[in-house]
Amino acid sequence: DDYLAENAMGTGPFEFVRWDKGTQVIMKRFDDYYGGSPDIPPVGSAQVETLIFKVIPELSSRIAALQAGEVDIITEVSADLMGQIEGDPNLEIVTCNGTRSYMLGMNCVTGEFADKRVRQAMNYAIDMDQIVAALYSGLGEAIPTILSPNAIGYADLDPYGYDPDKAKELLAQAGYSNGLSVVIDAQDSLKNIAEACAQMLREIGIDASTQVWEWSVLKPELLANKRQMWVTSWGNGSMDPQGIFVPKLGTGERGNYTGYSNTTLNLLFALSKITLDSDERLTCFIEGQKIVYDECPMVWGYVTKEIYGKSTRVQGWNPSPDGKLNMHDVFLSG
The missing domain is CATH 3.40.190.10 (Periplasmic binding protein-like II)
Incomplete structure (x- = not known):
């Protein structure tokens, strides 16, 4: 070398x-x-x-x-x-x-975020368009799942959008009509995003705060499913879903810190790796995005310019x- x-x-x-x-x-x-x-x-x-x-x-x-x-x-x-x-x-x-997607991971294994309704509520409670406008001078775009709009196999879904009333409704259905307490973790370079998200959650009655970590300390905590929510990002220069979708949301994959696991999604990922039909491969990723769009293992974020x-x-x-x-x-x- x-x-x-x-x-x-x-x-x-x-x-x-x-x-x-x-x-x-x-x-x-x-x-x-x-x-x-x-x-x-x-x-x-x-x-x-x-x-x-x-x-x-x-x-x-x-x-x-x-x-x-x-x-x-x-x-x-x-x-x-x-x-x-x-x-x-x-x-x-x-x-x-850009080729980097920003989002918030959620602990899908234990605690409040093991409930899909709570995860969906977070997606309605955080205004990603406002974050892009305030923190990036509008030079970015909210995304409906983890892929950039320029990515191969991008599914043309509508981002959740900001709807605090819908967020409150989902929280009530999940048994949190009086709110809940959330700590949003972030590395120092991402703390302004965490603080903006925490402020939006407080506006719907959630007791939200932030904590800044060194990655070497935070990573084992995430792997042990000890944290609730964290700001994260992942670059994907190839623009192929194999470089971001699979490692972030496949069961046991190297970048999956949420603990999220879906059998159908894993089968789609497996098929995408062996099929010789390019259209079938794209369909695998599009159908996979529809699954995670509904199940929300993350608060879907944005890509920046x-x-x-x-x-x-x-x-x-x-x-x-x-x-x-x-x-x-x-x-x-x-």
């Missing part, structure tokens, strides 16, 4: 020149590149001669470098700092749907939902 890291091999439009660890990776145009698929023009060598990927961990430093013309594209811009880029006539913001800043001189480039920086067609104008 160490050898391959320092002796890169590939067949793309650029070739490796140098890696300055922690600082930058330098590549140059590979003039003998075959040109790429004729179905995806332009075909031929890359447009730019030299490509440099700089490592700039701090967002404020990335923005400063972009403003100074030291870099032409920056990644992972936060919504609250977009204005610094939008206010510069030489820069612009570009976005695309990935936000990039770039110079207006950059042409021939748009961000990709899979997070890859495809630079074959890029050139600088002026």
Whole structure:
């Protein structure tokens, strides 16, 4: 692995020149590149001669470098700092749907959330559209289950939507007409989401609070079914349900901390792995989403936009939902 890291091999439009660890990776145009698929023009060598990927961990430093013309594209811009880029006539913001789904897991094994009606109530009690608007400047989209709208096999279901009266009705049916007590766990990076959700639950009479954890401490607690509710997320760069749906909701799978288990869903997952019929495979995932939509092992959340800043001189480039920086067609104008 160490050898391959320092002796890169590939067949793309650029070739490796140098890696300055922690600082930058330098590549140059590979003039003998075959040109790429004729179905995806332009075909031929890359447009730019030299490509440099700089490592700039701090967002404020990335923005400063972009403003100074030291870099032409920056990644992972936060919504609250977009204005610094939008206010510069030489820069612009570009976005695309991200590959990470955000949601709240619930303990489906013991306690209040073992009752499907309580889990459904949580989905009605938390306004995901408002969270996207308040925390992400509207740069996101509520989702009806765990998959991004860009994912393969996405089921076109309506998100639960905010309906506090329906939430109260379901809680009453489950025997919690006087409310219940809930602690929402989160890592520090997700605590603002937990706090927003807790406030919404308090508005329907639930005694909701939050607790911040280190993941190394929280994970064994979740695996032992000792917690109630927690904010979580899962990235899925492939956009295939196998990369998120199965590990998060399959029985005993590596990312299933809710303890949720459904025999029919497991059979659909098993069939999706062996069928050679692509339509049948998609049907497995669509039917599976209908199951979890009803049973709500999670409070279904949202996907956010990935936000990039770039110079207006950059042409021939748009961000990709899979997070890859495809630079074959890029050139600088002026």
